[in-house]
Amino acid sequence: MKENLNILIKNTLDYCIKEGLLKETTPPNYVVEVPASREHGHLATNLAMMLASSQKRAPRDIAKIIVDNFRDPERFLEKIEIAGPGFINFTISSVEWLKGLKNIIDLDKGYGAAAKRDESVLVEYVSANPTGPLHLGHGRGAALGDTICRILEFRGYEVSREFYINDAGVQIRLLGESVYARWKQIKEPDYPFPEKGYHGDYVIDLAKEIEKEADLSTMDKEAAIITCSEIGKAKMLTELKKDLEQFRVSFDTWFNESDLFKNGLVDKALNEMKEKGKLYEKDGALWISTSGYGDDKDRVIKKQDGQYTYFASDIAYHMDKYRRGFKRALNIWGADHHGYINRVQSALKTNGVSGKWLSVLLIQLVKLWKEGEEIRMSKRAGQYVTMKDLLEEVNVDAARFVFLTKSSDSPLDFDIDMVTKNDNENPVYYVQYAHARICSIFRKAEAEGVDVLPDTDINLLKMLTLEEEIDLIRTLDGFPELLDSICDSFEPHRIVYFLTDLAARFHRYFNLGIKDAENRIITSDVNLSKARLALVAGVRIVLRNGLDLMGVSAPEKM
RNA sequence: GCGCCCGUAGCUCAGCUGGAUAGAGCGCCGGGCUUCGAACCCGUAGGCCGCAGGUUCGAAUCCUGCCGGGCGCGCCA
Numbered sequence: 130m131k132e133n134l135n136i137l138i139k140n141t142l143d144y145c146i147k148e149g150l151l152k153e154t155t156p157p158n159y160v161v162e163v164p165a166s167r168e169h170g171h172l173a174t175n176l177a178m179m180l181a182s183s184q185k186r187a188p189r190d191i192a193k194i195i196v197d198n199f200r201d202p203e204r205f206l207e208k209i210e211i212a213g214p215g216f217i218n219f220t221i222s223s224v225e226w227l228k229g230l231k232n233i234i235d236l237d238k239g240y241g242a243a244a245k246r247d248e249s250v251l252v253e254y255v256s257a258n259p260t261g262p263l264h265l266g267h268g269r270g271a272a273l274g275d276t277i278c279r280i281l282e283f284r285g286y287e288v289s290r291e292f293y294i295n296d297a298g299v300q301i302r303l304l305g306e307s308v309y310a311r312w313k314q315i316k317e318p319d320y321p322f323p324e325k326g327y328h329g330d331y332v333i334d335l336a337k338e339i340e341k342e343a344d345l346s347t348m349d350k351e352a353a354i355i356t357c358s359e360i361g362k363a364k365m366l367t368e369l370k371k372d373l374e375q376f377r378v379s380f381d382t383w384f385n386e387s388d389l390f391k392n393g394l395v396d397k398a399l400n401e402m403k404e405k406g407k408l409y410e411k412d413g414a415l416w417i418s419t420s421g422y423g424d425d426k427d428r429v430i431k432k433q434d435g436q437y438t439y440f441a442s443d444i445a446y447h448m449d450k451y452r453r454g455f456k457r458a459l460n461i462w463g464a465d466h467h468g469y470i471n472r473v474q475s476a477l478k479t480n481g482v483s484g485k486w487l488s489v490l491l492i493q494l495v496k497l498w499k500e501g502e503e504i505r506m507s508k509r510a511g512q513y514v515t516m517k518d519l520l521e522e523v524n525v526d527a528a529r530f531v532f533l534t535k536s537s538d539s540p541l542d543f544d545i546d547m548v549t550k551n552d553n554e555n556p557v558y559y560v561q562y563a564h565a566r567i568c569s570i571f572r573k574a575e576a577e578g579v580d581v582l583p584d585t586d587i588n589l590l591k592m593l594t595l596e597e598e599i600d601l602i603r604t605l606d607g608f609p610e611l612l613d614s615i616c617d618s619f620e621p622h623r624i625v626y627f628l629t630d631l632a633a634r635f636h637r638y639f640n641l642g643i644k645d646a647e648n649r650i651i652t653s654d655v656n657l658s659k660a661r662l663a664l665v666a667g668v669r670i671v672l673r674n675g676l677d678l679m680g681v682s683a684p685e686k687m
Numbered sequence: 688g689c690g691c692c693c694g695u696a697g698c699u700c701a702g703c704u705g706g707a708u709a710g711a712g713c714g715c716c717g718g719g720c721u722u723c724g725a726a727c728c729c730g731u732a733g734g735c736c737g738c739a740g741g742u743u744c745g746a747a748u749c750c751u752g753c754c755g756g757g758c759g760c761g762c763c764a
Binding site: 143158160162164165166168169173175178182183188189191212213214215216258295298299300303337392413414415416425428429430431432433436438439457464465466467468469470471491493494535536538539540542544547551552553554555556558559561562563564569570572573574577608614617618620622623625626629630633635636637639641642643644646649650652653673686687 | 689690691693694698699701702703704705706707709710711712713719720722723724725726727728729744745749757758759760761762763764
């Protein structure tokens with residue numbers, strides 16, 4: 130609707146200028162938006178106020194010119210009013226809203242989707258080290274990344290989901306040493322455990338499993354540790370994939386850091402930078418001069434001991450991403466990585482890649498609450514709640530919904546008790562209940578012999594005359610725009626608030642029928658019933674499509 | 688010390704590129720089911736939007752400076 134109105138506004142503006150009613154000017158940055166109050170119509174624009182300075186006239190005078198000359202040949206609008214300091218308020222003809230509803234029902238699962246566009250996005254998320262189980266922070270990143278990908282795809286972007294496996298550095302080695310030590314301890318309980326090793330019980334489980342698969346006792350220590358590293362990593366990855374799959378999160382590409390070295394991509398990246406004169410040696414180490422590109426200081430890329438730093442492989446990785454031809458890249462990182470953003474972007478700029486090509490979405494920490502107390506997580510002590518633990522207690526729908534409820538800028542308190550409850554304290558049920566309720570209405574209608582999928586012709590829909598009914602359609606109409614705003618802002622929490630608001634409007638509408646039988650959806654008037662069923666069918670479509678984009682189920686009964 | 692994020696109702700948080708009277712959930716108090724699902728709805732109370740300036744027709748939103756909280760600033764990974 131907004132788009133349609135925008136066209137009319139633009140035509141009117143052009144007309145007024147052509148007729149000399151307004152001075153020629155570059156179009157101001159005005160907005161068309163849904164006003165907060167219903168008294169202000171369906172849509173409103175601040176155009177006249179934005180024009181005031183260039184026209185050197187009072188906003189209300191300009192508004193009057195626009196309103197008096199409004200170009201609306203198809204009678205799209207029912208009413209135009211000037212209000213307040215110079216807002217122009219539009220009331221759209223109710224037939225237009227009914228057409229909008231019909232469109233939603235016709236498109237069904239495709240409502241909210243956009244045509245394929247020539248824009249590819251690489252989204253990297255989770256990227257947990259395969260040295261331990263997924264924790265709640267990873268869960269938040271997984272829910273967020275997955276939902277962003279689903280929405281981008283729905284809006285026509287070509288999306289590739291990627292998980293980067295840090296498998297080339299010392300932490301995999303440390304995993305091997307930890308597993309090896311646990312294996313030794315089966316026979317020699319006093320065998321020393323590496324100081325910085327991984328203390329979690331899962332390491333003991335790994336040691337037991339590896340013993341079944343490989344005869345470590347016939348190997349020398351080094352070979353045994355390498356075996357432990359390799360098998361340990363493979364097993365941890367299997368676990369990660371399993372947990373993620375259960376969480377309805379999948380990836381197109383599992384990218385091994387070690388492949389960057391194997392395929393010579395790190396050397397290649399370094400050589401290119403060397404040729405461009407971006408590298409230099411100092412104090413026996415190799416440095417990259419990122420400081421000219423927005424970084425605070427230059428960074429070491431190869432240490433005195435000849436080992437590459439992580440930065441080296443990260444540069445190679447991001448250059449590889451770029452060369453694979455993606456138009457944009459998005460990384461989803463924990464907030465503790467924020468110091469790294471500037472560094473990576475600077476490195477990209479050093480290589481001639483625009484800093485805007487890579488966006489980074491930071492997510493704040495997750496705190497876990499149980500029985501009114503915070504459960505502090507400590508990796509060193511091997512004490513933390515894993516995704517696996519969580520999913521044993523909490524269903525996937527509830528977990529994903531809660532992870533998505535808050536802005537990623539805000540730390541998340543995850544209250545296990547609330548999310549475990551099967552009552553109205555659990556926020557996911559509010560939206561799901563609305564969906565199930567509509568399904569129930571349809572079952573009832575079917576039982577009463579009402580044609581449940583009428584061919585939604587506009588004349589039938591004209592039975593919808595209640596204010597609440599048009600309001601519902603208006604909300605449904607905002608769905609595609611909501612999705613677009615999420616694609617631009619990477620703020621998927623907005624969909625939660627949108628769906629909660631839609632569910633609230635539906636519940637309120639439904640409850641009108643408790644007070645007054647005339648307002649029930651299935652009434653004694655068959656045509657009215659059909660029209661109202663079409664309306665709630667539209668609500669059901671948006672609830673279902675929206676929940677689907679969140680990776681949350683839309684149950685027919687609950 | 689420098690950088691990023693946050694500060695909105697008793698609690699947890701929304702508030703979309705600046706818009707009209709700042710909202711929701713939970714909690715408190717009070718109401719609503721003989722017929723479509725009460726996992727629902729309606730109503731009351733509750734706010735110097737951290738503080739102080741600035742930008743303009745207009746600021747919770749943008750700018751500056753403070754205050755308070757979180758995180759990050761390695762030849763760690």
